[in-house]
Amino acid sequence: EDKVVQSPLSLVVHEGDTVTLNCSYEVTNFRSLLWYKQEKKAPTFLFMLTSSGIEKKSGRLSSILDKKELFSILNITATQTGDSAVYLCAVEPQGAQKLVFGQGTRLTINP
Amino acid sequence: DGGITQSPKYLFRKEGQNVTLSCEQNLNHDAMYWYRQDPGQGLRLIYYSQIVNDFQKGDIAEGYSVSREKKESFPLTVTSAQKNPTAFYLCASSIFYGYTFGSGTRLTVV
Numbered sequence: 001e002d003k004v005v006q007s008p009l010s011l012v013v014h015e016g017d018t019v020t021l022n023c024s025y026e027v028t029n030f031r032s033l034l035w036y037k038q039e040k041k042a043p044t045f046l047f048m049l050t051s052s053g054i055e056k057k058s059g060r061l062s063s064i065l066d067k068k069e070l071f072s073i074l075n076i077t078a079t080q081t082g083d084s085a086v087y088l089c090a091v092e093p094q095g096a097q098k099l100v101f102g103q104g105t106r107l108t109i110n111p
Numbered sequence: 112d113g114g115i116t117q118s119p120k121y122l123f124r125k126e127g128q129n130v131t132l133s134c135e136q137n138l139n140h141d142a143m144y145w146y147r148q149d150p151g152q153g154l155r156l157i158y159y160s161q162i163v164n165d166f167q168k169g170d171i172a173e174g175y176s177v178s179r180e181k182k183e184s185f186p187l188t189v190t191s192a193q194k195n196p197t198a199f200y201l202c203a204s205s206i207f208y209g210y211t212f213g214s215g216t217r218l219t220v221v
Contacts, residue, residue, distance in 0.1 A: 009151065041214040043154075044202070048150070048209075088153060095140055097161060098169070099210060101154040 002027040007090050014080060014110050021074040021105045023089035033065055034099065035070050037090040039047035043088055046074070079109045113138045117202050117213035124196075124220050132187045132216045134202035141206055143185035147171060148199040148215075157200075160185055189218065196220045 003026045013019055025033065032050045036043035047095045052067035060079075067073045076083055086106050090099040115136045124130045136143065143160045146154040148149030160179040174193025179185055185204075189196045197220050202213040 004153075006153075042212040044212075045209070090154075097205065098144065098156055098159050099154075100156075101146075103151060103153040 002091065002093055003101045004089055004091050004100050004102035006087075006105050007070050008105060009103060010106045010108075012108045012110065013079060015108075017079050018075065018077045019079060021076075021089075021107070022094040023072045023102055025070050025073070025100075025102075027091050027092045027093050027100065030067065031092045032085060034090045034092065035072075035074050036062055036090065038086040038088055038104070043044035046087075050068065057085075058111075066072075076107075081109050081111055083107060084109045090094075115204055115211055115213035117200075117216050119216060120214065122216055122218045124218070126220055127191045129191060130189050130196075130218065132189070132200055132202075132218070134185045134187065134201075134213060135183055136185075136204045136211070136213075137183060138204055138206070138211060139182070140204035140211070142204060143179070144203040144210075145169075145177065145185070145187045146201045146203065147174070148201060150202055154201060157187065161184070195196070 005024050007022045034048045035046040047063045049065035055064045057060045063074045080108040085103045088104045118133045145157040146158040148154050154170050157175050158177040160166035166179050176188045200216045203210050
């Protein structure tokens with residue numbers, strides 16, 4: 001059974017801190033790994049990773065995939081209160097055209 | 112603007128009643144999905160459809176039903192057989208790479 005596990009489930013930090021969110025997975029025939037940010041309702045897309053060792057970066061956010069260790073991290077530097085959200089990791093198996101989600105990490109940034 | 116519209120945003124129903132959640136997209140996406148979200152459990156797949164008039168069960172299909180008569184529409188019915196229907200329901204669509212989510216419907220059964 002395909003499985004995605006995120007850690008920690010909850011994280012509270014102060015504005016300006018750097019955080020690392022973790023995502024490990026077990027899936028047959030991996031196709032891609034995706035990160036989403038969910039603030040209130042609809043998850044919004046952050047990154048899609050398909051190749052190992054290549055960092056994707058967007059402003060203060062970055063993510064990298066390790067296909068050997070079946071693991072991805074999402075880094076957020078110089079955090080702001082607007083980064084407070086649930087961060088979701090999902091994996092798409094090859095040929096399945098559906099996403100398997102982790103439990104999410106609830107990130108709270110205190111001023 | 113293209114997107115996915117879910118309605119209603121909030122829904123209250125009495126126990127034992129069937130209820131249908133609407134999902135419409137104008138993105139011309141072939142595939143559509145229904146996910147359920149409970150606190151601390153992420154998103155779990157209920158049903159998905161890759162083409163019109165065809166759909167497959169996801170991981171938690173029991174107590175739910177769907178139809179896909181038009182490419183744009185993928186309604187979800189929560190039946191009385193669903194033991195714990197109170198949850199946040201998200202609809203999504205995709206084509207090749209890239210998934211787009213609706214804003215969700217929060218269903219509360221009283």
